[in-house]
Amino acid sequence: KQEVTQIPAALSVPEGENLVLNCSFTDSAIYNLQWFRQDPGKGLTSLLLIQSSQREQTSGRLNASLDKSSGRSTLYIAASQPGDSATYLCAVRGGSEKLVFGKGTKLTVNP
Amino acid sequence: GAGVSQTPSNKVTEKGKYVELRCDPISGHTALYWYRQSLGQGPEFLIYFQGTGAADDSGLPNDRFFAVRPEGSVSTLKIQRTERGDSAVYLCASSLFTSDYNEQFFGPGTRLTVL
Numbered sequence: 001k002q003e004v005t006q007i008p009a010a011l012s013v014p015e016g017e018n019l020v021l022n023c024s025f026t027d028s029a030i031y032n033l034q035w036f037r038q039d040p041g042k043g044l045t046s047l048l049l050i051q052s053s054q055r056e057q058t059s060g061r062l063n064a065s066l067d068k069s070s071g072r073s074t075l076y077i078a079a080s081q082p083g084d085s086a087t088y089l090c091a092v093r094g095g096s097e098k099l100v101f102g103k104g105t106k107l108t109v110n111p
Numbered sequence: 112g113a114g115v116s117q118t119p120s121n122k123v124t125e126k127g128k129y130v131e132l133r134c135d136p137i138s139g140h141t142a143l144y145w146y147r148q149s150l151g152q153g154p155e156f157l158i159y160f161q162g163t164g165a166a167d168d169s170g171l172p173n174d175r176f177f178a179v180r181p182e183g184s185v186s187t188l189k190i191q192r193t194e195r196g197d198s199a200v201y202l203c204a205s206s207l208f209t210s211d212y213n214e215q216f217f218g219p220g221t222r223l224t225v226l
Contacts, residue, residue, distance in 0.1 A: 043202060044217040089153055096167055101153030
C-alpha cells in the first residue's frame with residue numbers, strides 16, 4: 001500500500017528566504033507526482049505535476065524535483081513571500097487513477 | 112474558463128439524515144473523482160468515474176456511501192444515515208482524460224458537519 005510522508009509538518013520562515021519542502025513515498029512504481037497548495041478553508045490548487053519519466057518541473061519561483069528510485073520529491077520555493085503561506089500537499093498516482101496524499105506541510109512566511 | 116464547482120459549500124445535518132453533495136466538473140473532462148479530507152489530514156480517495164461508470168469505488172468506506180454520474184458530467188455523492196464520523200470536507204476533482212499525465216483539478220469542497 002502506497003504511503004506518502006511530508007516533512008516537516010510545519011515550517012515558519014522570514015520573507016525572502018529560499019526553502020525546501022520534502023515528500024517521500026514508499027512504492028516507487030508511480031505514474032506521476034503532483035504538488036498542490038491549499039489555503040485555509042479552500043480547495044486544492046495544482047502547482048506542478050511531474051511525470052515519472054521527468055526529473056523536475058519549474059513554474060515561476062517553484063521548482064519540483066523527483067527521484068523515483070529513492071521515493072523522494074522536493075518542492076523548492078525561491079524568495080518566499082507572505083502570500084506563499086498555505087499548506088502544501090504532495091500526491092502520487094500509482095497504477096490506478098487515484099491520488100495518494102501526504103498530510104501536508106503548513107508554511108508560514110513572516111513579513 | 113470555469114473550474115470545478117461544488118454545492119453546497121457547507122452542509123450541516125443531524126445524525127441519521129440523508130445528504131447529497133453535488134459536483135460540476137470542468138467542461139469536457141471525462142474523469143471525475145471524489146475525495147474526503149478530515150481535519151489535519153490529506154485528502155483520501157473515495158471513488159472515480161470515467162464517463163458515466165464508476166471505474167474504481169474502492170475508497171468508499173461502507174454501503175452508506177454511493178455516487179452517481181448519470182450523464183457523464185455532473186456527479187452526486189449520496190450519504191445515507193449520516194454519522195458524526197462522516198464530518199469532513201468532501202472534495203471533487205476532474206481531469207481531461209486518463210493517461211500518464213492526468214492532471215487532476217479540484218473544486219473548493221463541501222464541508223459536511225453531522226451533529
